[in-house]
Amino acid sequence: MISAALSLQVERPRRLRDALALMREAAEHGHPLTPLAGGTDLYVGINAGAPMPKNYVDLWGIEELRGIERNGRTLVFGALTTYSECIESRAVHKLLPILVAAAREIGGLQIQNRGTLGGNIGNGSPAADAVPVLLAAGATVVLASRTHGERAVPLERYYTGYRQTVRRADELIVRIEVEVPKGKQVFRKVGTRAAQAISKVVMAAVGPRVAFGSVAPTVVRAHQLQAYLEAGGADPEEARRLACADLKPIDDVRSTAHYRLTVAGNLAAELVRAR
Ligand SMILES: Cc1cc2nc3c(=O)[nH]c(=O)nc-3n(C[C@H](O)[C@H](O)[C@H](O)COP(=O)(O)OP(=O)(O)OC[C@H]3O[C@@H](n4cnc5c(N)ncnc54)[C@H](O)[C@@H]3O)c2cc1C
Structure with a gap:
């Protein structure tokens, strides 16, 4: 993995606006950057020697993408929200306990500390465990680009096929919003x-x-x-x-x-x- 990882180009912006500027520039030059969050999906592919992108934008240092907020029955998750943060959140326990249940069954502690909701959605795997929870709860994915600002896409319309999504090459998932319906x-x-x-x-x-x-x-x-x-x-x-x-x-x-x-x-x- 070390030799595979050494050949990668990784940008490490500290602010969202800088990350979006990098995404735009790379997309305009026809060499889009791949967002890197916790790396728990991407590193597996890199380690296995799968054909992987070479250019990444590492989001981990961007504080604006962190945190869980509650407003009434609405939960707002920064894209970098980890499973451990879901497990520790009183608001998630109260409003969406099945997300806590799913988070507890995702990998071990190391994966729960690094794996993010943005990554689970962004990976596009049909086996992603947080995605059915968010879909059943009616979540919306908020995407942002430097050129067009934000747009909200219902999670139900986010995927267009196997590992295919509506995200454009210059966009990042910035947060996930869920107005949790009542019901068991x-x-x-x-x-x-x-x-x-x-x-x-x-x-x-x-x-x-x-x-x-x-x-x-x-x-x-x-x-x-x-x-x-x-x-x-x-x-x-x-x-x-x-x-x-x-x-x-x-x-x-x-x-x-x-x-x-x-x-x-x-x-x-x-x-x-x-x-
Ligand atoms: C040992 C192990 C066990 C695991 N067990 C489970 C499990 O039980 N259930 C499960 O669902 N998953 C599991 N996973 C997979 C993985 O941990 C999760 O899918 C996790 O949520 C990925 O998040 P990440 O931040 O690590 O994603 P990364 O690896 O950083 O990225 C994954 C994908 O999402 C994209 N992406 C990430 N952030 C953004 C963003 N903000 N905007 C746009 N695109 C973005 C990346 O470009 C990439 O395509 C496991 C992985 C490992 C290694």
Whole structure:
């Protein structure tokens, strides 16, 4: 890893406006910078010798991207908010306890201290554990660029395909805003073991809003299941059928499509039984 890391070019701005200026300049020259937050996804790729970008902007020193604020039922997370900060936050415990539950199951302490919400969203993995929680809670991703200022994109519209997002080359995720709807919250992660494992299936629910990870090219909302629950539906088998109708899992090294669909259906049925 040391030799791979030595060949990288890394800019280390201390202010957001400087980071955005660097992003703009690089994008204009056709060599966009890759944002680097905690590095817990990026370093894995670099260490494994995967084809990786060479030019980075390290965001870790930018204080403006840190912190969790609460305003009524709204939580605002700086993009650099770590899992440990979510676990320690009274506001998150109060309003979005399933984010605490998800954070506790992400990696070990080292990963929880470095891994960020901005990185979990930015990585675009369908197996990202915080993303279903934020999606079920109706989060908005705020992007900023030096040229155009800020724009808010509902997380539901942030992904356009497998690891594809609407973020432009000169933009950074600066914060995530969530006006948490009322309703029972549920988080379930099914992996090979209890911790330090990437999900085979993950489900998050806030009231009737249900999202699944690891069962489609992106994290997805279960819209048909939501409509059924909103109409008062209470049959676990129908919930199972409707949840699966919105999912398109694949076979990969961690699991099979059949297993994932079966487990997702079981989680949906269990959700209805527990209501
Ligand atoms: C041992 C281990 C265990 C793990 N376990 C889990 C797990 O259980 N569940 C899980 O979901 N993940 C897990 N991960 C993955 C990782 O820790 C998380 O996805 C984490 O949230 C990534 O955050 P980061 O800040 O480290 O991202 P980085 O590695 O810095 O970046 C990840 C991606 O996001 C982009 N990015 C980062 N910040 C921004 C920003 N502000 N604006 C735009 N783009 C940005 C980067 O360019 C990059 O593409 C694990 C990783 C390891 C190494």
